[in-house]
Amino acid sequence: MSDKIADLAARRARKRDAKPRKCPICGKPAVEATRPFCSERCRKIDLDRWRAETYRVPVVEADDDDAPKPESAEDAD
Numbered sequence: 728m729s730d731k732i733a734d735l736a737a738r739r740a741r742k743r744d745a746k747p748r749k750c751p752i753c754g755k756p757a758v759e760a761t762r763p764f765c766s767e768r769c770r771k772i773d774l775d776r777w778r779a780e781t782y783r784v785p786v787v788e789a790d791d792d793d794a795p796k797p798e799s800a801e802d803a804d
């Protein structure tokens with residue numbers, strides 16, 4: 728009788744032991760919605776890094792030369 732309870736407890740423990748993935752950006756446990764990251768913020772950080780790796784040369788869209796371009800401060804790098 729107690730075996731069943733023990734089995735149940737073991738199963739629960741096993742489930743709990745399934746380690747949550749750690750966010751590769753900040754090391755916090757990842758959440759379901761933004762796996763494998765802990766938050767949308769870290770997901771974006773990773774995406775930006777990935778983009779920076781992929782597109783080393785910044786793509787400049789210069790269709791409208793006369794139009795003032797909105798300068799992003801983060802493009803400085």
Ligand SMILES: [Zn+2]
Nearest residue numbers: 750753765769
């Ligand atoms: Zn994170």
